[in-house]
Amino acid sequence: MASLSNELLNLRRLLLTMSAEVEQRVNQALDGLLKHDLRSAEAVREGDDPIDQLDMDVESECATILALHQPVASDLRYVMAALRINADLEKIADLARGIAKKVIKLEYLKPMERPPVLLDMASSVRAMIADTMRSLANGDANLALNVRGADKTVDRQYKELMTWAAQQMSIPGHDPKALLDVIGIVRSIERIADLCANVAESVIFAADGTVVRHQPVVRSAS
Amino acid sequence: MRHADAPSLLKESRESAALNPLANVARLGVAGQADSTTRAPVALTVRDFSAWYGSFQAIKSVSFEVRTKRVTALIGPSGCGKSTFLRWINRMNDMVASARAEGTLNLHGIDLLDQRMDVVDLRRRVGMVFQKPNPFPKSIYDNIAFGPRLHRSFRRAELDRLVEQSLRHAALWEEVKDRLHDSALGLSGGQQQRLCIARAIAVGPEVLLMDEPCSALDPQATLRIEDLIRQLRSEYTIVIVTHNMQQAARISDVTAFFYEGALIEAGRTIDLFTKPQKKQTEEYVTGRFG
Numbered sequence: 001m002a003s004l005s006n007e008l009l010n011l012r013r014l015l016l017t018m019s020a021e022v023e024q025r026v027n028q029a030l031d032g033l034l035k036h037d038l039r040s041a042e043a044v045r046e047g048d049d050p051i052d053q054l055d056m057d058v059e060s061e062c063a064t065i066l067a068l069h070q071p072v073a074s075d076l077r078y079v080m081a082a083l084r085i086n087a088d089l090e091k092i093a094d095l096a097r098g099i100a101k102k103v104i105k106l107e108y109l110k111p112m113e114r115p116p117v118l119l120d121m122a123s124s125v126r127a128m129i130a131d132t133m134r135s136l137a138n139g140d141a142n143l144a145l146n147v148r149g150a151d152k153t154v155d156r157q158y159k160e161l162m163t164w165a166a167q168q169m170s171i172p173g174h175d176p177k178a179l180l181d182v183i184g185i186v187r188s189i190e191r192i193a194d195l196c197a198n199v200a201e202s203v204i205f206a207a208d209g210t211v212v213r214h215q216p217v218v219r220s221a222s
Numbered sequence: 223m224r225h226a227d228a229p230s231l232l233k234e235s236r237e238s239a240a241l242n243p244l245a246n247v248a249r250l251g252v253a254g255q256a257d258s259t260t261r262a263p264v265a266l267t268v269r270d271f272s273a274w275y276g277s278f279q280a281i282k283s284v285s286f287e288v289r290t291k292r293v294t295a296l297i298g299p300s301g302c303g304k305s306t307f308l309r310w311i312n313r314m315n316d317m318v319a320s321a322r323a324e325g326t327l328n329l330h331g332i333d334l335l336d337q338r339m340d341v342v343d344l345r346r347r348v349g350m351v352f353q354k355p356n357p358f359p360k361s362i363y364d365n366i367a368f369g370p371r372l373h374r375s376f377r378r379a380e381l382d383r384l385v386e387q388s389l390r391h392a393a394l395w396e397e398v399k400d401r402l403h404d405s406a407l408g409l410s411g412g413q414q415q416r417l418c419i420a421r422a423i424a425v426g427p428e429v430l431l432m433d434e435p436c437s438a439l440d441p442q443a444t445l446r447i448e449d450l451i452r453q454l455r456s457e458y459t460i461v462i463v464t465h466n467m468q469q470a471a472r473i474s475d476v477t478a479f480f481y482e483g484a485l486i487e488a489g490r491t492i493d494l495f496t497k498p499q500k501k502q503t504e505e506y507v508t509g510r511f512g
Contacts, residue, residue: 004508004509070468071508072467072471072495072496072507072508073495073496073497073498073503073504073507073508074504074508075508076495076496077496077497208497209496209497
Protein backbone atom coordinates (compact mmCIF):
# COMPACT_ATOMS: atom_id res chain seq x y z
CA MET A 1 0.00 0.00 0.00
CA ALA A 2 1.38 3.40 -1.00
CA SER A 3 1.69 6.07 1.68
CA LEU A 4 -0.98 8.73 1.96
CA SER A 5 1.41 11.40 0.69
CA ASN A 6 2.21 9.31 -2.40
CA GLU A 7 -1.48 8.66 -3.05
CA LEU A 8 -2.23 12.39 -2.69
CA LEU A 9 0.62 13.19 -5.05
CA ASN A 10 -0.79 10.78 -7.59
CA LEU A 11 -4.28 12.29 -7.20
CA ARG A 12 -2.83 15.75 -7.77
CA ARG A 13 -0.96 14.55 -10.85
CA LEU A 14 -4.13 13.00 -12.31
CA LEU A 15 -6.23 16.06 -11.58
CA LEU A 16 -3.69 18.42 -13.16
CA THR A 17 -3.38 16.18 -16.23
CA MET A 18 -7.14 16.22 -16.56
CA SER A 19 -7.36 19.99 -16.11
CA ALA A 20 -4.69 20.54 -18.80
CA GLU A 21 -6.55 18.21 -21.21
CA VAL A 22 -9.85 19.95 -20.55
CA GLU A 23 -8.37 23.42 -20.96
CA GLN A 24 -6.88 22.39 -24.29
CA ARG A 25 -10.21 21.02 -25.50
CA VAL A 26 -12.10 24.18 -24.58
CA ASN A 27 -9.50 26.30 -26.37
CA GLN A 28 -9.64 24.09 -29.46
CA ALA A 29 -13.45 24.25 -29.54
CA LEU A 30 -13.32 28.04 -29.21
CA ASP A 31 -10.67 28.23 -31.98
CA GLY A 32 -13.08 26.27 -34.16
CA LEU A 33 -15.79 28.81 -33.41
CA LEU A 34 -13.81 32.04 -33.62
CA LYS A 35 -11.11 31.25 -36.17
CA HIS A 36 -13.16 28.81 -38.27
CA ASP A 37 -10.44 26.30 -37.40
CA LEU A 38 -12.23 23.10 -38.31
CA ARG A 39 -9.21 20.92 -37.66
CA SER A 40 -9.23 21.97 -34.00
CA ALA A 41 -13.00 21.45 -33.75
CA GLU A 42 -12.68 18.01 -35.31
CA ALA A 43 -9.94 17.04 -32.85
CA VAL A 44 -12.31 17.84 -29.98
CA ARG A 45 -15.22 16.06 -31.67
CA GLU A 46 -13.13 12.91 -32.12
CA GLY A 47 -14.07 11.84 -28.63
CA ASP A 48 -13.19 12.31 -25.06
CA ASP A 49 -11.95 8.83 -24.17
CA PRO A 50 -8.80 10.19 -22.47
CA ILE A 51 -10.99 12.48 -20.36
CA ASP A 52 -13.34 9.62 -19.45
CA GLN A 53 -10.34 7.52 -18.44
CA LEU A 54 -8.91 10.32 -16.30
CA ASP A 55 -12.35 10.84 -14.74
CA MET A 56 -12.43 7.20 -13.65
CA ASP A 57 -8.79 7.30 -12.49
CA VAL A 58 -9.36 10.36 -10.32
CA GLU A 59 -12.48 8.83 -8.79
CA SER A 60 -10.71 5.55 -8.14
CA GLU A 61 -7.75 7.32 -6.54
CA CYS A 62 -10.11 9.30 -4.26
CA ALA A 63 -11.89 6.07 -3.28
CA THR A 64 -8.54 4.43 -2.49
CA ILE A 65 -7.44 7.34 -0.33
CA LEU A 66 -10.74 7.49 1.55
CA ALA A 67 -10.96 3.75 2.10
CA LEU A 68 -7.36 3.04 3.02
CA HIS A 69 -6.10 6.23 4.62
CA GLN A 70 -9.13 8.02 6.14
CA PRO A 71 -7.62 11.46 5.47
CA VAL A 72 -8.42 14.42 7.70
CA ALA A 73 -8.00 18.20 7.66
CA SER A 74 -6.38 19.60 4.47
CA ASP A 75 -5.93 16.08 3.03
CA LEU A 76 -9.65 15.34 3.46
CA ARG A 77 -10.60 18.71 1.96
CA TYR A 78 -8.36 18.07 -1.05
CA VAL A 79 -9.95 14.68 -1.73
CA MET A 80 -13.47 16.10 -1.30
CA ALA A 81 -12.59 18.97 -3.63
CA ALA A 82 -10.95 16.61 -6.14
CA LEU A 83 -14.17 14.59 -6.44
CA ARG A 84 -16.20 17.69 -7.23
CA ILE A 85 -13.56 19.20 -9.52
CA ASN A 86 -13.27 15.93 -11.40
CA ALA A 87 -17.02 15.87 -12.09
CA ASP A 88 -16.98 19.53 -13.15
CA LEU A 89 -13.99 19.07 -15.47
CA GLU A 90 -15.64 16.09 -17.10
CA LYS A 91 -18.77 18.17 -17.78
CA ILE A 92 -16.64 21.00 -19.21
CA ALA A 93 -15.04 18.50 -21.60
CA ASP A 94 -18.50 17.29 -22.68
CA LEU A 95 -19.60 20.87 -23.31
CA ALA A 96 -16.44 21.56 -25.35
CA ARG A 97 -17.23 18.53 -27.48
CA GLY A 98 -20.81 19.78 -27.93
CA ILE A 99 -19.50 23.17 -29.06
CA ALA A 100 -17.08 21.51 -31.51
CA LYS A 101 -19.88 19.43 -33.07
CA LYS A 102 -22.09 22.49 -33.54
CA VAL A 103 -19.20 24.56 -34.93
CA ILE A 104 -18.52 21.90 -37.57
CA LYS A 105 -22.23 21.69 -38.44
CA LEU A 106 -22.49 25.46 -38.70
CA GLU A 107 -19.54 25.68 -41.06
CA TYR A 108 -21.10 23.14 -43.40
CA LEU A 109 -24.59 24.61 -43.11
CA LYS A 110 -23.90 28.23 -43.71
CA PRO A 111 -20.96 30.21 -42.46
CA MET A 112 -22.49 33.06 -40.50
CA GLU A 113 -21.29 36.25 -38.97
CA ARG A 114 -20.28 35.92 -35.33
CA PRO A 115 -21.50 38.87 -33.23
CA PRO A 116 -18.67 40.82 -31.54
CA VAL A 117 -19.97 40.07 -28.07
CA LEU A 118 -19.56 36.35 -28.82
CA LEU A 119 -15.86 37.03 -29.33
CA ASP A 120 -15.79 38.90 -26.03
CA MET A 121 -17.56 36.05 -24.29
CA ALA A 122 -15.17 33.48 -25.71
CA SER A 123 -12.20 35.59 -24.60
CA SER A 124 -13.68 35.89 -21.10
CA VAL A 125 -14.12 32.13 -20.87
CA ARG A 126 -10.60 31.47 -22.20
CA ALA A 127 -9.20 33.72 -19.47
CA MET A 128 -11.48 32.14 -16.89
CA ILE A 129 -10.47 28.60 -17.71
CA ALA A 130 -6.78 29.56 -17.67
CA ASP A 131 -7.15 31.21 -14.26
CA THR A 132 -9.21 28.29 -12.97
CA MET A 133 -6.54 25.78 -13.91
CA ARG A 134 -3.79 28.02 -12.54
CA SER A 135 -5.63 28.41 -9.23
CA LEU A 136 -6.08 24.63 -9.13
CA ALA A 137 -2.40 23.95 -9.84
CA ASN A 138 -1.20 26.45 -7.24
CA GLY A 139 -4.00 26.05 -4.69
CA ASP A 140 -4.48 29.82 -5.06
CA ALA A 141 -7.70 30.79 -3.28
CA ASN A 142 -7.47 34.47 -4.20
CA LEU A 143 -7.17 33.75 -7.91
CA ALA A 144 -10.05 31.28 -7.56
CA LEU A 145 -12.12 34.03 -5.98
CA ASN A 146 -11.46 36.23 -9.03
CA VAL A 147 -12.69 33.41 -11.27
CA ARG A 148 -16.02 33.51 -9.44
CA GLY A 149 -16.16 37.24 -10.11
CA ALA A 150 -15.40 36.75 -13.80
CA ASP A 151 -18.42 34.44 -14.11
CA LYS A 152 -20.64 37.48 -13.59
CA THR A 153 -19.10 39.13 -16.67
CA VAL A 154 -19.87 36.03 -18.74
CA ASP A 155 -23.45 36.01 -17.42
CA ARG A 156 -23.86 39.60 -18.65
CA GLN A 157 -22.40 38.74 -22.07
CA TYR A 158 -24.72 35.74 -22.26
CA LYS A 159 -27.74 38.00 -21.72
CA GLU A 160 -26.54 40.35 -24.45
CA LEU A 161 -26.16 37.42 -26.84
CA MET A 162 -29.65 36.18 -26.07
CA THR A 163 -30.97 39.65 -26.91
CA TRP A 164 -28.96 39.53 -30.17
CA ALA A 165 -30.40 36.09 -30.96
CA ALA A 166 -33.96 37.36 -30.39
CA GLN A 167 -33.28 40.24 -32.81
CA GLN A 168 -31.87 37.83 -35.40
CA MET A 169 -35.05 35.78 -35.27
CA SER A 170 -37.12 38.78 -36.33
CA ILE A 171 -34.86 39.41 -39.36
CA PRO A 172 -36.39 37.83 -42.49
CA GLY A 173 -34.26 35.24 -44.24
CA HIS A 174 -32.30 34.04 -41.23
CA ASP A 175 -31.46 30.36 -40.99
CA PRO A 176 -33.33 29.08 -37.89
CA LYS A 177 -31.23 25.89 -37.67
CA ALA A 178 -27.98 27.84 -37.70
CA LEU A 179 -29.34 30.32 -35.16
CA LEU A 180 -30.37 27.50 -32.84
CA ASP A 181 -26.87 26.05 -33.08
CA VAL A 182 -25.36 29.44 -32.23
CA ILE A 183 -27.70 29.74 -29.24
CA GLY A 184 -26.64 26.21 -28.18
CA ILE A 185 -22.98 27.20 -28.43
CA VAL A 186 -23.57 30.37 -26.41
CA ARG A 187 -25.37 28.35 -23.73
CA SER A 188 -22.51 25.83 -23.58
CA ILE A 189 -19.91 28.59 -23.21
CA GLU A 190 -21.94 30.15 -20.41
CA ARG A 191 -22.22 26.74 -18.74
CA ILE A 192 -18.45 26.25 -18.99
CA ALA A 193 -18.01 29.55 -17.15
CA ASP A 194 -20.41 28.34 -14.43
CA LEU A 195 -18.43 25.12 -14.08
CA CYS A 196 -15.15 27.05 -13.89
CA ALA A 197 -16.71 28.99 -11.02
CA ASN A 198 -17.63 25.67 -9.37
CA VAL A 199 -14.05 24.43 -9.74
CA ALA A 200 -12.82 27.71 -8.26
CA GLU A 201 -15.15 27.22 -5.27
CA SER A 202 -13.69 23.76 -4.72
CA VAL A 203 -10.14 25.18 -4.93
CA ILE A 204 -11.04 27.71 -2.21
CA PHE A 205 -12.51 24.93 -0.04
CA ALA A 206 -9.43 22.76 -0.46
CA ALA A 207 -7.12 25.68 0.31
CA ASP A 208 -8.59 26.79 3.60
CA GLY A 209 -11.92 25.11 4.27
CA THR A 210 -13.96 28.15 3.27
CA VAL A 211 -17.32 27.26 1.76
CA VAL A 212 -18.24 29.93 -0.79
CA ARG A 213 -20.82 27.81 -2.59
CA HIS A 214 -24.24 29.51 -2.53
CA GLN A 215 -22.60 32.67 -1.18
CA PRO A 216 -22.65 36.04 -2.96
CA VAL A 217 -19.50 36.87 -4.88
CA VAL A 218 -17.11 39.21 -3.08
CA ARG A 219 -14.36 40.60 -5.29
CA SER A 220 -10.81 40.09 -4.11
CA ALA A 221 -8.84 43.26 -3.36
CA SER A 222 -5.91 41.94 -5.39
CA MET B 223 -15.23 25.74 23.04
CA ARG B 224 -11.79 27.18 22.32
CA HIS B 225 -8.67 27.23 24.39
CA ALA B 226 -7.03 30.30 25.86
CA ASP B 227 -5.88 31.58 22.46
CA ALA B 228 -9.45 31.81 21.20
CA PRO B 229 -10.02 35.54 21.83
CA SER B 230 -6.87 36.45 19.89
CA LEU B 231 -7.83 34.08 17.08
CA LEU B 232 -11.25 35.65 16.80
CA LYS B 233 -9.72 39.13 16.87
CA GLU B 234 -7.35 38.05 14.10
CA SER B 235 -10.22 36.76 11.98
CA ARG B 236 -12.16 40.03 12.40
CA GLU B 237 -9.13 42.03 11.31
CA SER B 238 -8.43 39.77 8.37
CA ALA B 239 -12.07 40.03 7.30
CA ALA B 240 -11.46 43.67 6.47
CA LEU B 241 -8.50 42.80 4.24
CA ASN B 242 -9.42 39.43 2.86
CA PRO B 243 -12.75 38.85 1.14
CA LEU B 244 -12.41 35.13 1.88
CA ALA B 245 -12.89 35.94 5.53
CA ASN B 246 -16.32 37.40 4.82
CA VAL B 247 -17.92 34.24 3.60
CA ALA B 248 -19.24 31.23 5.42
CA ARG B 249 -16.62 28.87 6.76
CA LEU B 250 -16.82 25.18 7.36
CA GLY B 251 -17.17 24.62 11.09
CA VAL B 252 -16.66 28.21 12.15
CA ALA B 253 -14.36 28.42 15.13
CA GLY B 254 -16.36 29.14 18.25
CA GLN B 255 -19.64 28.65 16.40
CA ALA B 256 -22.50 28.15 18.85
CA ASP B 257 -23.98 24.68 18.65
CA SER B 258 -25.20 21.96 20.97
CA THR B 259 -21.60 21.15 21.89
CA THR B 260 -20.56 24.62 22.94
CA ARG B 261 -23.91 25.42 24.56
CA ALA B 262 -23.70 22.54 27.05
CA PRO B 263 -22.97 23.67 30.62
CA VAL B 264 -19.37 23.54 31.78
CA ALA B 265 -18.50 20.49 33.89
CA LEU B 266 -14.78 21.01 34.33
CA THR B 267 -13.01 24.34 34.21
CA VAL B 268 -9.28 24.26 33.58
CA ARG B 269 -7.40 27.56 33.93
CA ASP B 270 -3.65 28.05 33.74
CA PHE B 271 -3.23 24.48 34.88
CA SER B 272 0.34 23.22 35.12
CA ALA B 273 1.65 19.95 36.52
CA TRP B 274 5.10 18.66 37.35
CA TYR B 275 6.81 15.40 38.17
CA GLY B 276 9.70 16.66 40.29
CA SER B 277 11.38 19.34 38.17
CA PHE B 278 9.87 18.08 34.89
CA GLN B 279 6.89 20.14 33.79
CA ALA B 280 4.44 17.68 32.20
CA ILE B 281 1.60 20.20 31.65
CA LYS B 282 2.20 23.85 30.79
CA SER B 283 -0.47 26.37 31.71
CA VAL B 284 -3.42 24.67 30.05
CA SER B 285 -6.82 26.38 29.88
CA PHE B 286 -10.05 24.98 28.51
CA GLU B 287 -13.47 23.76 29.51
CA VAL B 288 -15.01 20.30 29.47
CA ARG B 289 -18.72 20.39 28.71
CA THR B 290 -21.37 18.39 30.57
CA LYS B 291 -22.65 15.21 28.89
CA ARG B 292 -20.26 15.52 26.00
CA VAL B 293 -17.37 13.31 24.99
CA THR B 294 -14.05 15.15 25.07
CA ALA B 295 -11.14 13.35 23.44
CA LEU B 296 -7.56 14.18 24.41
CA ILE B 297 -5.11 13.44 21.63
CA GLY B 298 -1.40 13.96 21.14
CA PRO B 299 1.84 12.02 20.84
CA SER B 300 3.18 9.95 23.75
CA GLY B 301 4.49 12.10 26.57
CA CYS B 302 2.38 15.13 25.63
CA GLY B 303 0.68 15.28 29.03
CA LYS B 304 -2.79 14.02 28.16
CA SER B 305 -2.75 11.05 30.56
CA THR B 306 -1.19 13.19 33.29
CA PHE B 307 -4.02 15.64 32.80
CA LEU B 308 -6.61 12.86 33.00
CA ARG B 309 -5.04 11.50 36.19
CA TRP B 310 -5.25 14.90 37.85
CA ILE B 311 -9.00 15.02 37.32
CA ASN B 312 -9.54 12.27 39.88
CA ARG B 313 -6.32 12.87 41.77
CA MET B 314 -4.67 9.62 40.75
CA ASN B 315 -1.39 11.54 40.85
CA ASP B 316 -1.68 11.80 44.64
CA MET B 317 0.01 8.40 44.64
CA VAL B 318 3.07 9.87 42.91
CA ALA B 319 5.25 11.57 45.52
CA SER B 320 6.95 13.95 43.06
CA ALA B 321 3.69 15.07 41.40
CA ARG B 322 2.39 18.59 41.99
CA ALA B 323 0.08 20.96 40.18
CA GLU B 324 -0.86 24.63 40.03
CA GLY B 325 -3.72 26.59 38.56
CA THR B 326 -7.43 25.88 38.52
CA LEU B 327 -9.07 22.50 38.06
CA ASN B 328 -12.65 22.93 39.03
CA LEU B 329 -15.41 20.32 38.74
CA HIS B 330 -18.87 21.85 39.08
CA GLY B 331 -17.46 24.43 41.49
CA ILE B 332 -15.27 22.03 43.48
CA ASP B 333 -11.55 22.76 43.55
CA LEU B 334 -9.96 19.45 42.60
CA LEU B 335 -6.53 20.62 43.75
CA ASP B 336 -7.71 21.31 47.30
CA GLN B 337 -5.58 19.08 49.54
CA ARG B 338 -8.45 18.84 52.03
CA MET B 339 -10.66 17.16 49.47
CA ASP B 340 -12.02 13.69 50.23
CA VAL B 341 -10.54 11.79 47.26
CA VAL B 342 -12.73 8.72 47.93
CA ASP B 343 -15.79 10.90 47.40
CA LEU B 344 -14.12 12.51 44.36
CA ARG B 345 -13.57 9.07 42.81
CA ARG B 346 -17.26 8.28 43.30
CA ARG B 347 -18.03 11.39 41.27
CA VAL B 348 -15.24 10.82 38.75
CA GLY B 349 -14.93 7.21 37.57
CA MET B 350 -11.98 5.89 35.64
CA VAL B 351 -11.52 3.15 33.05
CA PHE B 352 -7.98 2.08 32.23
CA GLN B 353 -6.10 0.90 29.18
CA LYS B 354 -6.16 -2.76 30.20
CA PRO B 355 -9.35 -4.18 31.67
CA ASN B 356 -8.70 -4.73 35.39
CA PRO B 357 -11.62 -6.67 36.89
CA PHE B 358 -11.25 -7.70 40.51
CA PRO B 359 -10.68 -11.45 41.00
CA LYS B 360 -14.25 -11.73 42.17
CA SER B 361 -17.60 -12.63 40.63
CA ILE B 362 -19.18 -10.43 37.98
CA TYR B 363 -21.82 -9.43 40.55
CA ASP B 364 -19.27 -8.52 43.22
CA ASN B 365 -17.21 -6.48 40.78
CA ILE B 366 -20.20 -4.20 40.28
CA ALA B 367 -21.40 -4.25 43.89
CA PHE B 368 -17.93 -3.49 45.31
CA GLY B 369 -17.95 0.28 44.80
CA PRO B 370 -21.52 1.01 45.94
CA ARG B 371 -20.96 -1.10 49.09
CA LEU B 372 -17.94 1.07 49.97
CA HIS B 373 -20.12 4.13 50.08
CA ARG B 374 -23.18 2.79 51.92
CA SER B 375 -25.08 -0.35 52.86
CA PHE B 376 -27.70 -1.78 50.54
CA ARG B 377 -30.60 -4.20 50.87
CA ARG B 378 -30.09 -7.23 48.68
CA ALA B 379 -32.93 -6.43 46.24
CA GLU B 380 -31.70 -2.84 45.91
CA LEU B 381 -28.17 -4.01 45.16
CA ASP B 382 -29.47 -6.58 42.66
CA ARG B 383 -31.27 -3.78 40.84
CA LEU B 384 -28.17 -1.59 40.86
CA VAL B 385 -26.01 -4.41 39.47
CA GLU B 386 -28.52 -5.14 36.73
CA GLN B 387 -28.94 -1.47 35.88
CA SER B 388 -25.17 -0.90 35.69
CA LEU B 389 -24.63 -3.98 33.52
CA ARG B 390 -27.48 -2.90 31.24
CA HIS B 391 -25.97 0.58 30.93
CA ALA B 392 -22.69 -1.02 29.97
CA ALA B 393 -24.44 -3.20 27.35
CA LEU B 394 -23.28 -6.35 29.14
CA TRP B 395 -26.41 -7.60 30.96
CA GLU B 396 -27.70 -9.89 28.22
CA GLU B 397 -24.32 -11.62 27.97
CA VAL B 398 -23.79 -12.24 31.70
CA LYS B 399 -27.22 -12.33 33.34
CA ASP B 400 -27.11 -16.12 33.71
CA ARG B 401 -23.62 -16.22 35.19
CA LEU B 402 -23.45 -13.26 37.53
CA HIS B 403 -21.70 -15.30 40.19
CA ASP B 404 -19.02 -16.66 37.87
CA SER B 405 -15.56 -15.15 38.05
CA ALA B 406 -15.15 -11.92 36.08
CA LEU B 407 -11.76 -13.20 34.95
CA GLY B 408 -13.56 -15.70 32.70
CA LEU B 409 -14.97 -12.93 30.51
CA SER B 410 -13.39 -11.94 27.19
CA GLY B 411 -11.22 -8.80 27.03
CA GLY B 412 -14.03 -6.72 25.55
CA GLN B 413 -16.52 -7.99 28.12
CA GLN B 414 -14.05 -7.29 30.93
CA GLN B 415 -13.67 -3.71 29.71
CA ARG B 416 -17.44 -3.25 29.61
CA LEU B 417 -17.56 -4.74 33.12
CA CYS B 418 -15.04 -2.12 34.23
CA ILE B 419 -17.26 0.57 32.70
CA ALA B 420 -20.29 -0.95 34.51
CA ARG B 421 -18.25 -0.95 37.73
CA ALA B 422 -17.35 2.70 37.22
CA ILE B 423 -20.93 3.80 36.59
CA ALA B 424 -22.38 1.71 39.46
CA VAL B 425 -21.37 4.41 41.95
CA GLY B 426 -23.24 7.09 39.96
CA PRO B 427 -20.37 9.28 38.75
CA GLU B 428 -20.81 12.59 36.95
CA VAL B 429 -17.63 12.17 34.93
CA LEU B 430 -16.08 9.10 33.34
CA LEU B 431 -12.39 9.22 32.54
CA MET B 432 -11.13 6.70 30.01
CA ASP B 433 -7.44 6.19 29.38
CA GLU B 434 -7.09 4.44 26.00
CA PRO B 435 -9.94 2.06 26.90
CA CYS B 436 -9.78 0.16 23.59
CA SER B 437 -6.06 -0.17 23.05
CA ALA B 438 -6.00 -3.76 24.33
CA LEU B 439 -9.15 -4.82 22.46
CA ASP B 440 -9.79 -6.34 19.03
CA PRO B 441 -11.68 -4.28 16.40
CA GLN B 442 -15.04 -5.89 17.19
CA ALA B 443 -14.74 -5.28 20.94
CA THR B 444 -13.50 -1.75 20.18
CA LEU B 445 -16.64 -1.01 18.15
CA ARG B 446 -18.83 -2.22 21.03
CA ILE B 447 -17.02 0.05 23.50
CA GLU B 448 -17.33 2.96 21.05
CA ASP B 449 -21.08 2.31 20.72
CA LEU B 450 -21.29 2.19 24.49
CA ILE B 451 -19.45 5.51 24.86
CA ARG B 452 -21.93 7.09 22.43
CA GLN B 453 -24.82 5.76 24.54
CA LEU B 454 -23.28 6.81 27.86
CA ARG B 455 -22.78 10.33 26.54
CA SER B 456 -26.46 11.14 27.27
CA GLU B 457 -25.87 10.60 31.01
CA TYR B 458 -22.21 11.21 31.73
CA THR B 459 -19.48 13.68 30.95
CA ILE B 460 -16.75 11.61 29.33
CA VAL B 461 -13.09 12.49 28.91
CA ILE B 462 -11.16 9.96 26.87
CA VAL B 463 -7.47 9.72 26.05
CA THR B 464 -6.85 7.95 22.77
CA HIS B 465 -3.97 7.39 20.39
CA ASN B 466 -6.43 6.38 17.71
CA MET B 467 -7.38 9.55 15.89
CA GLN B 468 -10.14 7.87 13.92
CA GLN B 469 -11.61 6.81 17.23
CA ALA B 470 -11.43 10.38 18.56
CA ALA B 471 -13.15 11.55 15.36
CA ARG B 472 -15.84 8.87 15.60
CA ILE B 473 -16.88 9.19 19.22
CA SER B 474 -16.06 12.63 20.57
CA ASP B 475 -17.86 15.95 20.42
CA VAL B 476 -14.79 17.94 21.37
CA THR B 477 -11.13 17.17 20.78
CA ALA B 478 -8.18 18.70 22.57
CA PHE B 479 -4.71 18.35 21.06
CA PHE B 480 -1.79 18.32 23.50
CA TYR B 481 1.84 18.62 22.46
CA GLU B 482 4.84 18.72 24.77
CA GLY B 483 2.62 19.55 27.74
CA ALA B 484 0.83 22.45 26.06
CA LEU B 485 -2.72 22.52 24.79
CA ILE B 486 -2.27 23.46 21.15
CA GLU B 487 -5.91 23.50 20.12
CA ALA B 488 -9.28 22.45 21.51
CA GLY B 489 -12.55 22.67 19.67
CA ARG B 490 -15.40 20.81 18.07
CA THR B 491 -14.16 17.49 16.78
CA ILE B 492 -15.63 18.18 13.34
CA ASP B 493 -13.64 21.43 13.15
CA LEU B 494 -10.41 19.92 14.40
CA PHE B 495 -10.51 17.10 11.87
CA THR B 496 -11.66 19.12 8.88
CA LYS B 497 -10.23 22.55 9.47
CA PRO B 498 -7.74 22.78 12.31
CA GLN B 499 -6.72 26.32 13.21
CA LYS B 500 -3.13 25.56 14.18
CA LYS B 501 -0.41 24.26 11.89
CA GLN B 502 0.80 21.79 14.54
CA THR B 503 -2.69 20.30 14.82
CA GLU B 504 -2.93 20.00 11.04
CA GLU B 505 0.42 18.23 10.90
CA TYR B 506 -0.44 15.89 13.76
CA VAL B 507 -3.92 14.85 12.59
CA THR B 508 -2.69 14.33 9.03
CA GLY B 509 0.12 12.13 10.38
CA ARG B 510 2.94 14.42 9.24
CA PHE B 511 4.50 14.49 12.69
CA GLY B 512 4.15 12.81 16.09
